[in-house]
Amino acid sequence: MTTPVAVIADAVAYAQAVEDAVRASAAYYEAGTSTLDDDSYDRLVRAIAGWEAEHPDQVLAGSPTGKVAGGAVEGDVPHTVAMLSLDNVFSPEEFTAWTASLARRLGRDPERYSVEPKLDGLAIAARYTRGRLTRLVTRGDGTAGEDVSHAIGTIEGLPAELTQPVTLEVRGEVLMTTGQFEHANEVRTAHGGTPFANPRNAAAGTLRAKERAYTVPMTFFGYGLLPLADTEPALADTLRACAHSDLMGRAAAYGVNTTAATAVPGVTADTVEAVLERVSEIAALRPSLPFGIDGIVVKADLAADQRLAGSGSRAPRWAIAFKLPAVEKITRLLAVEWNVGRTGVIAPRAVLEPVEIDGSTITYATLHNPADITRRDLRLGDRVMVHRAGDVIPRVEAPVAHLRTGEEQPIVFPEACPRCGSGIDTREQRWRCESGRNCHLVAALSYAAGRDQLDIEGLGHTRVVQLVETALVADLADLFTLTREQLLGLERMGETSTDKLLAALAAAKAQPLSRVLCALGLRGTGRSMSRRIARHFADMDHLRAADAEAIRQVDGIGAEKAPSIVAELAELAPLIDKLAAAGVNMTEPGAVPPVPAVPAADDDARSADDETEATGAGKATTGGEGATGGAGGGPLAGMTVVVTGAMTGALEKLSRNEMNELIERAGGRASSSVSKRTTLVVAGEGAGAKRAKAESLGVRLAAPDEFAALVAEFLDRAASASAGQRV
Ligand code: IVH
Numbered sequence: 001m002t003t004p005v006a007v008i009a010d011a012v013a014y015a016q017a018v019e020d021a022v023r024a025s026a027a028y029y030e031a032g033t034s035t036l037d038d039d040s041y042d043r044l045v046r047a048i049a050g051w052e053a054e055h056p057d058q059v060l061a062g063s064p065t066g067k068v069a070g071g072a073v074e075g076d077v078p079h080t081v082a083m084l085s086l087d088n089v090f091s092p093e094e095f096t097a098w099t100a101s102l103a104r105r106l107g108r109d110p111e112r113y114s115v116e117p118k119l120d121g122l123a124i125a126a127r128y129t130r131g132r133l134t135r136l137v138t139r140g141d142g143t144a145g146e147d148v149s150h151a152i153g154t155i156e157g158l159p160a161e162l163t164q165p166v167t168l169e170v171r172g173e174v175l176m177t178t179g180q181f182e183h184a185n186e187v188r189t190a191h192g193g194t195p196f197a198n199p200r201n202a203a204a205g206t207l208r209a210k211e212r213a214y215t216v217p218m219t220f221f222g223y224g225l226l227p228l229a230d231t232e233p234a235l236a237d238t239l240r241a242c243a244h245s246d247l248m249g250r251a252a253a254y255g256v257n258t259t260a261a262t263a264v265p266g267v268t269a270d271t272v273e274a275v276l277e278r279v280s281e282i283a284a285l286r287p288s289l290p291f292g293i294d295g296i297v298v299k300a301d302l303a304a305d306q307r308l309a310g311s312g313s314r315a316p317r318w319a320i321a322f323k324l325p326a327v328e329k330i331t332r333l334l335a336v337e338w339n340v341g342r343t344g345v346i347a348p349r350a351v352l353e354p355v356e357i358d359g360s361t362i363t364y365a366t367l368h369n370p371a372d373i374t375r376r377d378l379r380l381g382d383r384v385m386v387h388r389a390g391d392v393i394p395r396v397e398a399p400v401a402h403l404r405t406g407e408e409q410p411i412v413f414p415e416a417c418p419r420c421g422s423g424i425d426t427r428e429q430r431w432r433c434e435s436g437r438n439c440h441l442v443a444a445l446s447y448a449a450g451r452d453q454l455d456i457e458g459l460g461h462t463r464v465v466q467l468v469e470t471a472l473v474a475d476l477a478d479l480f481t482l483t484r485e486q487l488l489g490l491e492r493m494g495e496t497s498t499d500k501l502l503a504a505l506a507a508a509k510a511q512p513l514s515r516v517l518c519a520l521g522l523r524g525t526g527r528s529m530s531r532r533i534a535r536h537f538a539d540m541d542h543l544r545a546a547d548a549e550a551i552r553q554v555d556g557i558g559a560e561k562a563p564s565i566v567a568e569l570a571e572l573a574p575l576i577d578k579l580a581a582a583g584v585n586m587t588e589p590g591a592v593p594p595v596p597a598v599p600a601a602d603d604d605a606r607s608a609d610d611e612t613e614a615t616g617a618g619k620a621t622t623g624g625e626g627a628t629g630g631a632g633g634g635p636l637a638g639m640t641v642v643v644t645g646a647m648t649g650a651l652e653k654l655s656r657n658e659m660n661e662l663i664e665r666a667g668g669r670a671s672s673s674v675s676k677r678t679t680l681v682v683a684g685e686g687a688g689a690k691r692a693k694a695e696s697l698g699v700r701l702a703a704p705d706e707f708a709a710l711v712a713e714f715l716d717r718a719a720s721a722s723a724g725q726r727v
Contacts, residue, residue: 006043008051011058017048021064028204035403037385038294039326042088077147080169080228083123083139085314086297086321092276095298098320099272102300105309105317110300114244115278116259116266118321119221120292121175121203124148126158126220127228131165133158138207142314148207157220157257167231168239170256171224176203176216177291184216185398189377194401197385198328199292219291222248222256223266243301263289267696268301277692279322284689286324287390288673295323327389329362330400331355333382336367336411340419342443343523344436348373348411350384350396357388365394369429370413377401379408436571437521438475441468448476448519452527452657454508455515458501466490476519477578480505513540513588514661516579522568524561527657531664532556533565538593540576540586544569553594590665634667635710639679641668642694645687650708650715666711674699682707 008014021044024036036044049065052058059065089095103109123139133152138145153160155174176184181199184206189195191213196202203218225247227236239247245268252258259266264282269275279296286293300306300318309318335351348367355362365386367373376398378384383403388394417424417433419440425432433439445464449456456479467473472486482505487498511519514534518527525533536554537543548562557565569576580586643659654662659682660670674681674693681687681694684704694701708715 006047008047011055014048014051014055014058015060017044017051018060018063021045021048022062025064028201037326037328037330039329042323042326076144077135077137077140078144079125079137079140079142081226082311083125083142083145083171084311084316085142086118086319087315088295088321088323090323092279095276095279095320095322096272099275102309102317106300106305110305110309110318111302113269113275114248114266114299114301115269115275115282116223116248116297116299117262117264117282117289117293118295118297118323119173119175119223119259120200120294121173121221122200122207123171124174124207124220126170126172127168128162128170129167129228129230131162131167133160146208150210151207151218154206154215155218155220157222159255162254162256164254166235166254167228168235169226169228170222170251170254171226172220172222172256172258174203174207174218174220175199175291176206176218179290180217180219181397186375187214187216189375195377195398197330197398197400198387220257221262222251222258223297225251241303243303244299244306245301262291264293281689281692281696283324284390286327287392292327293324294326295321297321325358327357328385328387328397329355329357330383330403331362331386333378333380333384333396333399335380336373337364338414338418340417340433340440340443342437342440342447343521344433344439345523346414346417346424346431346433352384352386352396355386357386357394360388362386362388362394365396367396370426370431371429373411373413378411379404380411381405381408441473441475444521445473445476445479447521449479449508451655453515453519454511455504456501456508457504458497459504463501475575475578477575477582477584480509480579480582480584509582509584511585513538513543513586513591516540516584516586517543520572520575522565522572525565525568528660528670529556531661534588535591535664536594538588538591540580542593544573544576550594634665634714636663636666636668636680639668640671640677641680641682642671642674642678642690643682643684644674644690645684647682647684647704649705651684651704662711662714666714680707 008017020036021041024041024044027035028041045064048063052063052065087098089098099109125137125139125145126133127135127137134149136148136151136155136158138148140146151174152158158170158172158174176199178199181196181202184202185195196205206212206216206218225239225242227239231239242250245266248258248260248266252260264285267278269278275298279298282293282296298320300309306316306318309316311317332353333350334353337349337351338346339349340346348370350365350367352363352365365388367378376396378396378399382399384399385397386394387397414424416422417435417439420433420435422439423434425434437444442461442464445459445468446461448454449459449464459479464473467479467482467490470490472482472490473479482502484498484502487493487501488495512534514527514531517525517534518530522530532554533543533551537546546566548559548566551557551562551565552559576586641663643656643663647654647659651659663670668679671678674690674697676697678694678697678699680700680702681690682704683691683694683701691701693699702710
């Protein structure tokens with residue numbers, strides 16, 4: 001996890017390094033801009049610390065390691081108790097060493113730890129007098145900060161009035177969620193300003209800005225509660241004696257936002273192993289969080305332990321930051337490519353100067369659509385902040401506008417489809433080739449033949465290219481009228497391969513409607529959404545007869561998506577007719593068509609990538625609850641099931657999609673994330689964060705074999721379907 005740190009050669013290089021770090025740090029804290037990304041800054045400071053350890057007599061006063069007190073005082077509001085920083089560790093080994101040093105100080109292990117995310121924003125102190133928010137102060141140099149009370153009212157989670165008329169100080173982090181950041185940059189560029197490079201910089205700049213023509217919201221998370229000079233003595237004593245975890249409960253009860261409301265709530269842990277397990281869990285959840293975290297903060301939970309451990313001048317000895325690898329780096333935007341996808345959508349992609357983020361070299365990043373490029377005010381040659389966490393596709397967060405040289409060039413949008421030269425339909429945010437799915441037919445057909453769609457074995461990419469190039473296939477339906485002679489006429493196509501492909505095509509015709517729908521590739525409709533639609537309508541005729549209102553009855557489809565599905569179905573009508581005429585099945589086994597609709601609430605808020613979404617508790621469906629059980633039937637009726645880890649035994653061959661299909665056939669709901677609403681987690685080999693989360697929430701766990709026994713009756717059907725014998 002630790003990145004190699006450069007070694008400083010001599011005093012001159014040391015002085016230069018200190019100067020660079022101080023400049024970067026000032027930009028970071030004051031202007032909300034950055035000259036270095038966090039990782040480069042951390043490495044620089046570690047190199048400085050390394051040199052200082054060897055030359056303790058030559059440490060410069062301004063060094064960012066803070067070994068020498070007396071940095072310039074920034075701001076003029078003194079803190080009642082110093083706002084300290086945190087020391088860092090970068091690996092389980094370093095963390096374990098820290099716990100050992102803490103235990104040495106205490107003369108025993110700490111009673112317990114509290115473990116919470118390290119929020120990537122700015123520390124502020126919020127003073128409440130008799131329950132009213134009266135003053136906001138930045139951390140400044142730790143002893144005094146700047147008064148930023150003008151920001152009161154713009155920070156969600158920091159109420160103007162607490163639920164009780166108490167006098168105290170709440171400390172915590174101000175940040176922008178991803179959504180708030182996007183909004184802030186949109187508003188800022190609309191007002192002629194330059195965009196902020198990342199949410200942290202945006203929060204810093206916004207917090208300090210006094211006279212802006214606009215306000216943009218930020219979010220606060222509390223992580224400390226302490227008495228002020230005029231706090232009522234009994235309350236002051238209570239606050240001083242309270243464990244950190246209890247203080248957080250108290251803060252939440254006062255109405256202050258804390259991590260308790262997030263997917264990564266602060267927890268307590270009794271052992272080092274339990275802490276490390278929680279660290280892994282939080283790290284695993286990081287990519288899906290709607291706000292940035294740059295580590296995990298581990299604290300001795302009890303006030304008595306904290307007091308005994310004490311604090312240094314820079315950081316407490318009872319707390320540590322377990323830093324996670326940086327997910328952001330600055331690099332250069334070299335070019336923008338325009339790629340056409342299987343549905344004809346023309347998507348821009350950033351070509352970057354290669355940059356390493358958390359062990360992977362990043363050369364491409366998504367840019368969502370042309371409007372997004374304009375909104376972000378991106379230019380060719382820009383230095384850009386690139387974000388990559390976990391397996392999520394890297395994205396360009398924003399340009400680092402203050403690093404512009406003036407030589408950057410505008411990004412030119414295509415005027416014709418870059419693939420086939422047709423016109424471009426620019427009516428929606430996502431531009432689309434006017435030839436639609438026909439533009440990139442190979443991609444559309446390869447997708448349709450995929451394992452989670454029609455599962456046509458023997459129809460790989462090369463074969464699809466061959467079929468399209470020889471003009472034997474001009475759309476999906478043509479596949480099903482291919483003759484033996486036509487296939488035999490193809491190069492490298494013998495009798496055996498031909499017969500196998502014909503058998504696979506015949507089997508594909510019997511796939512359920514859910515898979516046919518998925519194969520058609522309605523935009524914004526993946527596997528799980530296709531299954532929900534198919535189960536709801538039971539057959540293609542009912543689906544095609546549905547208007548937007550009727551489609552909104554499907555769990556997860558809201559006012560925005562419903563009309564686009566209607567439009568897509570209309571566009572696909574000739575193809576659907578042709579597929580039906582070729583004998584492709586258009587019904588969902590076991591599902592019952594709906595009775596006339598009841599109006600539904602809007603829930604378009606779901607992500608377009610429905611595979612990452614929980615199917616969740618939703619609107620009542622009429623039928624479609626498994627092949628034999630009818631509505632509500634089946635061994636998993638009423639259950640929300642999550643699958644994690646590698647499946648074994650009878651389930652070994654099933655893809656995640658097939659597992660989800662199995663769950664739904666057995667009457668349950670398949671979900672991809674564990675929450676309090678989860679009823680069962682099927683945990684196979686190598687299950688990690690989801691299993692741990694289930695354990696911490698007390699959700700029932702089942703091994704693959706146990707689960708297979710539970711749904712045995714439905715499993716047989718899956719097996720026969722996979723073998724191409726579905727009827
Ligand atoms: S505790 C004396 N808890 O990290 C204890 N700090 O690198 C200091 N931070 O200045 C603060 N999340 O701005 C604490 N859960 C958390 C935190 C957190 C983020 C920030 C805070 C602090 C910085 C130190």
